[in-house]
Amino acid sequence: MVQFLVKRFIGLLFVVIGVTLITFIMGFYAPGDPIKALLGQHFNPVIYAQLRHTYGLDLPGYQQYWNYLTHLFRFDFGLSYKFQNRPVWDILKDGVPVSTELGFWALLIQVSIGVPLGIISALKANTWVDTTNMAIVLVIYAIPVFVLAVLVQVFIVWIDKQTGGSWPVSQWGNPWQYTWSDITFKLAPILVYAAAGLAYLTRLARTSMLEVLRQDYVRTARAKGMQERVVIYRHALRNALIPLVTVIGLTLGILVTGAFFIEQIFNIPGIAGITLTSITDRDYPVIQATTILLAVAVVFGNLVSDILYTVVDPRIKAE
Amino acid sequence: MDTKDQRTDMSSPGAMFPDNQTLPPDPELSLETGIGGVPPQVALSQKSTTPFQDSLRRLRRDKRAMISIGVIIFFILLSILGPLIYPHIGGTYQSDLNGVVPATQYHSFYHQELSRQDEGPSGQYWLGTDSLGRDILARLMQGMLISITLAVMVEVIDIGVGVFVGVLAGYFGGWIDQFLARFTDIMFAFPGLLFVILLTGIFGTSADDYLSKVPIIGPNGNARLLLVSLALAFTAWPLMARYVRGQTLQVKESQFVEAAKTSGTNSARIIWKHIIPNLFSIVVVASTLNIANTIVGEAGISLLGLGVQQPGSSIGLMISDGSGVIDSHPWEVLVPSIVLALIVLAFSFLGDGLRDAFDPRSKD
Numbered sequence: 311m312v313q314f315l316v317k318r319f320i321g322l323l324f325v326v327i328g329v330t331l332i333t334f335i336m337g338f339y340a341p342g343d344p345i346k347a348l349l350g351q352h353f354n355p356v357i358y359a360q361l362r363h364t365y366g367l368d369l370p371g372y373q374q375y376w377n378y379l380t381h382l383f384r385f386d387f388g389l390s391y392k393f394q395n396r397p398v399w400d401i402l403k404d405g406v407p408v409s410t411e412l413g414f415w416a417l418l419i420q421v422s423i424g425v426p427l428g429i430i431s432a433l434k435a436n437t438w439v440d441t442t443n444m445a446i447v448l449v450i451y452a453i454p455v456f457v458l459a460v461l462v463q464v465f466i467v468w469i470d471k472q473t474g475g476s477w478p479v480s481q482w483g484n485p486w487q488y489t490w491s492d493i494t495f496k497l498a499p500i501l502v503y504a505a506a507g508l509a510y511l512t513r514l515a516r517t518s519m520l521e522v523l524r525q526d527y528v529r530t531a532r533a534k535g536m537q538e539r540v541v542i543y544r545h546a547l548r549n550a551l552i553p554l555v556t557v558i559g560l561t562l563g564i565l566v567t568g569a570f571f572i573e574q575i576f577n578i579p580g581i582a583g584i585t586l587t588s589i590t591d592r593d594y595p596v597i598q599a600t601t602i603l604l605a606v607a608v609v610f611g612n613l614v615s616d617i618l619y620t621v622v623d624p625r626i627k628a629e
Numbered sequence: 630m631d632t633k634d635q636r637t638d639m640s641s642p643g644a645m646f647p648d649n650q651t652l653p654p655d656p657e658l659s660l661e662t663g664i665g666g667v668p669p670q671v672a673l674s675q676k677s678t679t680p681f682q683d684s685l686r687r688l689r690r691d692k693r694a695m696i697s698i699g700v701i702i703f704f705i706l707l708s709i710l711g712p713l714i715y716p717h718i719g720g721t722y723q724s725d726l727n728g729v730v731p732a733t734q735y736h737s738f739y740h741q742e743l744s745r746q747d748e749g750p751s752g753q754y755w756l757g758t759d760s761l762g763r764d765i766l767a768r769l770m771q772g773m774l775i776s777i778t779l780a781v782m783v784e785v786i787d788i789g790v791g792v793f794v795g796v797l798a799g800y801f802g803g804w805i806d807q808f809l810a811r812f813t814d815i816m817f818a819f820p821g822l823l824f825v826i827l828l829t830g831i832f833g834t835s836a837d838d839y840l841s842k843v844p845i846i847g848p849n850g851n852a853r854l855l856l857v858s859l860a861l862a863f864t865a866w867p868l869m870a871r872y873v874r875g876q877t878l879q880v881k882e883s884q885f886v887e888a889a890k891t892s893g894t895n896s897a898r899i900i901w902k903h904i905i906p907n908l909f910s911i912v913v914v915a916s917t918l919n920i921a922n923t924i925v926g927e928a929g930i931s932l933l934g935l936g937v938q939q940p941g942s943s944i945g946l947m948i949s950d951g952s953g954v955i956d957s958h959p960w961e962v963l964v965p966s967i968v969l970a971l972i973v974l975a976f977s978f979l980g981d982g983l984r985d986a987f988d989p990r991s992k993d
Contacts, residue, residue, distance in 0.1 A: 325815050336827060341835035383674070416634040452977040456932055457966045460948055464959045503638040574933055575952060586933055589830040597830045605819055 318616045322609045329605040330382065333598040334375050340594050344391040347592065363388055387599035392591045398599045401588070407485040409580035411609075412503060412572065413565050415496070419504040420511055420561060425554060427508075428515025429547065435520060444516070451509035456571040459502045464573070466498060480577035499576040507561040514557060519550040548618050555618045562611035566604045572606055635717050678722040684910065687986040694982025696976040704972055708773035712738075712751050715767060736764055738771040747958045760954050769968060771942040775851065776924045776972065783923045784916050786862035791915075792908060793982025794866070800881060809874065813867040814925075821864030822926060828860045829853060829935040832842050837938065845872050850941030854927075857936050861926050865919050871954055872915050873908055880907045910987035918980035921973050928969055944969045 345361045346353065362368045365388070366377055381388065387398035427447070431440045450458070463479045464533045470477055483492030483500075522528065523546055573583035581600050588596035635753045676688075688694055695954035716733040724730045725744045734740050735753075756765040797804040829836075833853050840852035880886060880903065889899050930936040931945030939946070944965045951962030 325819065328815050329819060332824075333827065336831050340831045341838075383968065449974065452921070452974050454929065454973060455972045456929060456945075456948065457970050458960050460952060460955075460966045463952070463955055464963060467956050467959060563820040567826075570822075570826060570933060571929060585830075589833075589935065592834065594831055597827060601823060602826045604823055608820060619801045 314620065315616065318540075319613065322613055324383075325609055326602075326606060327379075330379060330602055331375070333601050337594050337598050338371060338374070342592065344592075344594070347458050348391055348394060360445040361394075364395075382602065385600075388595045390588075390593055390595060392588070392593040396593045401596055402599060402603075403578055404585045405581035408482055408578060409569060409573070409582065411485050411496075412482075412500060412569065412580060413576065415500045416503040416565060417561070419500065420507040423504075424511030425551075427513045428512040428517075428552065429519050431512070431516040432519035432523065432550075433542065435476065435516075440516075444513070447509045447512045450505050451513065454571075455502065455506045455568045456575055457528060458505055459499075459572060459575045462498055462502050469570055472495055483580045483582075499578060503565070503568055503572045505566045510561060510564065511554065511557070512575070514555060515550070517545065518553050522546045522550040525549075552623050555622055558611055558616050558618070562608050569604075591622040652953050655884065681910075684986045688982055691982040694979050694986070697979040697982065700971060700975040701979065703775055704975075705777060706966075708770050708777055712767070712774070715755075715770070721927065722753065730772055736767050738763065738767040738942045740764070745893050747961070749960065756964055757960060759950055760958070765947075765961065765964055768942040768947055769944070769965060772944040772947055772965065773968070773972070775937060775941075775943045776927060779854060779861075779927045780920045780923045782858040783862045783865060784920060786859070787865045787919060788912055788916055791861070791866040791869025791911060792904040792905070795870035796877050796904060796908075798870065799874040799877025800896070800900060800904065806874070809870055815910070816864065816867045821861075822929065824864055825857065825860040825926060825930060826933065827958075829930055833935055845993075849893055850938030853936055853938065856937050857927055857930055860978065861923050861953060864921070869912070869915050869919070872911050876908055876911045877904055910983075914980060914984045914987060917976060917983055921976035921980065924969070924976065925973055 345358055345365065345367065348361065349358060359368075366374055368496065369377070387402075390396045390398050390401055393401070425430060427443060431443045434440050466477050466479050469475065477498075478495050479498065481495055483489070485494040528546055530539060531545045532538075569580060569582040570586065572578065573580045574586055577583070581603065585597055585600040635792065650932045695779035716736040719732040719736065721732065722735060722742075724742060727742070730740075730742065735742055740763060742758065744762065745754075745758055746760055746762045747755055748762075753758070754764050754766070756769065759768070794805070794809055798809040799906055833856065836853045836856045837850075840855055886899060886903050891905055894902075927936060928943065928945035928948070931943040932949045933945075934949065937946050947965035948962055948969070951958075951965065954963055
């Protein structure tokens with residue numbers, strides 16, 4: 311088991327280094343001279359040279375990359391191009407609690423609704439419960455998250471008009487605080503955000519449960535005259551959950567790209583929203599930092615699911 | 630067990646679109662089911678069918694897939710023929726700002742008629758106007774044309790690179806197989822759209838500067854599309870290559886390839902004559918499913934402001950424009966959203982149908 315984990319860990323470390331290399335190369339070959347743009351009208355060769363030195367741009371490429379990499383370990387993503395001397399982390403740090411809050415609730419809802427929904431579908435396979443369930447889930451799965459977000463917004467605005475209410479469709483309350491007004495801000499984006507991954511998990515849970523219900527040991531358990539409840543919860547369900555653990559990393563991937571759309575459409579000041587603003591300002595270090603942060607989040611999710619996998623599936627230990 | 634599952638999967642769309650039942654029975658469809666119902670002995674005496682014909686028949690019986698094909702053909706025709714016909718419909722219009730405006734002008738996707746903002750559907754503007762007084766139908770058709778063009782560009786690269794690398798990896802193995810395995814591992818761990826956002830975010834503005842002079846795709850704010858399509862193809866091909874590799878490994882072991890080898894056929898000819906033709910179904914299924922991803926990807930990137938630029942049009946850009954007036958004119962955001970949802974649903978249903986038809990044993 312330890313060998314398996316070490317192997318996976320090395321593989322994922324490789325991915326992270328690959329990501330930093332790609333983002334670095336893109337920033338390195340990014341069009342335009344950032345320092346010239348920073349100085350604008352106040353161009354002065356002496357200050358220009360000084361700034362290039364501050365930003366480390368006067369070093370050869372490989373040395374720049376090495377510095378970039380070593381600074382990353384200290385959570386130092388370099389300096390902003392737009393705001394002189396302001397670290398990138400300083401720009402992003404207000405968005406981090408917002409984005410993690412959004413992601414946390416979405417993931418929680420996905421798992422706690424999606425998985426039971428899929429299991430119920432499998433237990434009631436081929437009845438109207440299953441068919442309607444899977445039809446709804448299929449449509450939610452296929453429709454892009456931003457279309458879903460827009461449709462929900464239109465719906466809320468329509469309800470507001472009918473009832474004279476004022477349920478908000480943009481902005482975010484105070485991060486990690488749950489007064490009623492905070493909840494009104496957060497509910498819609500979190501639910502939409504959760505929907506995409508939820509559909510994926512439901513489909514997978516159904517397939518997995520159906521697969522397990524077909525196994526010989528389930529038939530044996532039933533043949534022994536065991537209570538149906540025990541067969542389902544002790545024999546089938548526990549085994550059906552194993553493959554679900556491995557897709558946590560994958561759903562994190564869906565969440566990460568979804569963040570850009572949700573934060574853009576609902577106007578939420580998370581890291582993806584901040585990044586999109588910096589793209590218009592050509593503040594490349596911010597984009598690089600966000601890419602690396604999100605990629606690391608996904609890789610970390612993959613690692614967690616690998617660890618969980620070895621915990622829940624004893625067969626891995628035997629290998 | 631499998632066949633039972635298959636049948637239940639097929640029956641689900643009926644429950645989803647109850648309207649299907651009310652449609653008049655398609656004569657061709659019932660004819661096909663008639664042939665399918667004939668006992669095998671009789672069928673054999675008439676004419677034997679190839680596996681490919683069997684698959685086509687299975688596809689033709691899949692109502693959901695057939696409706697999807699209809700929807701896709703409708704949208705393709707609309708986006709290609711629409712811009713040729715629509716500008717010649719509707720008379721001239723006396724504008725306070727622009728004088729006499731002919732239909733060819735106000736039915737173009739970029740013409741702004743500032744005295745006629747946010748109008749509902751009318752005889753002159755079939756789907757109304759947006760908040761800059763531009764014709765929504767004209768912009769929608771241009772947006773769909775962009776989606777389709779991009780899908781074709783991405784699929785050409787996706788199939789070209791994916792099949793090339795996949796066949797080499799499957800047939801010869803060795804370092805190219807190793808490379809593919811490692812590379813796909815990275816690409817699967819790294820969310821593809823994030824890469825596209827990074828690439829277009831950094832190189833977008835210079836693409837505007839340099840590529841806007843390229844004929845056909847350059848002008849009208851479409852310069853970044855080349856970048857977007859390259860980025861989307863780059864994230865898509867590893868999956869295609871992995872599918873192709875798996876299929877190649879299977880075909881390689883088959884007896885006809887062994888026979889070809891024994892009779893001294895060289896590798897290039899075996900790949901060209903025996904392997905490639907057998908990849909047809911898997912490539913068709915994988916690329917149909919990928920088209921849905923590509924269209925969503927382009928719309929999403931344009932929605933974030935990183936794809937098509939004003940005054941150009943894209944479905945994503947229309948959603949982003951419309952979401953500004955969501956309180957007063959929800960229509961403007963609903964039209965592109967629903968059209969995009971329909972297109973994407975059609976491609977994913979068709980992809981699922983193709984997979985079921987070409988590989989009946991496939992499980993989801």
